[in-house]
Amino acid sequence: MVKRTTFETADCPVARSVDAVGDWWSLLIVRDAFDGSRRFGEFQRSLGVAKNILSARLKALTDNGILELVPAGAHHEYVLTAKGEALFPVIVALRQWGEAFSFGPGEPHSQLVDRRDAKPLRPLEIHAADGRRLTPVDTEVRKLA
Numbered sequence: 686m687v688k689r690t691t692f693e694t695a696d697c698p699v700a701r702s703v704d705a706v707g708d709w710w711s712l713l714i715v716r717d718a719f720d721g722s723r724r725f726g727e728f729q730r731s732l733g734v735a736k737n738i739l740s741a742r743l744k745a746l747t748d749n750g751i752l753e754l755v756p757a758g759a760h761h762e763y764v765l766t767a768k769g770e771a772l773f774p775v776i777v778a779l780r781q782w783g784e785a786f787s788f789g790p791g792e793p794h795s796q797l798v799d800r801r802d803a804k805p806l807r808p809l810e811i812h813a814a815d816g817r818r819l820t821p822v823d824t825e826v827r828k829l830a
Contacts (some may be wrong), residue, residue: 710739714777723763
């Protein structure tokens with residue numbers, strides 16, 4: 686089997702983030718955790734993924750501090766940690782990008798809505814410290830010393 690490249694020591698935050706949650710199964714597990722899945726069987730039914738793959742991804746997410754395995758009666762459940770909950774904007778951004786670019790006109794899909802008023806969320810935007818909306822041309826990457 687080919688060994689996966691690791692970016693755990695890369696100096697780029699994006700590379701390190703991808704190393705922690707960068708495969709589709711892991712991101713879909715995190716998505717399902719936000720949607721309320723907590724048990725192995727719930728993730729397995731939702732995703733239809735092979736048990737060995739799911740086990741490996743859940744272990745990696747737990748080892749990376751994104752999920753925590755907690756006792757729940759005779760079973761254990763996977764719960765998002767604060768580090769895992771901090772992925773919420775990432776999941777929302779991927780969802781909104783998918784809604785905008787992955788479906789044809791009128792094609793049905795799911796939509797994330799505010800529980801309070803059942804309205805769709807506003808598109809995520811990136812803002813400067815002074816509140817200005819930023820686009821890619823307004824930013825640059827600078828290395829920290």
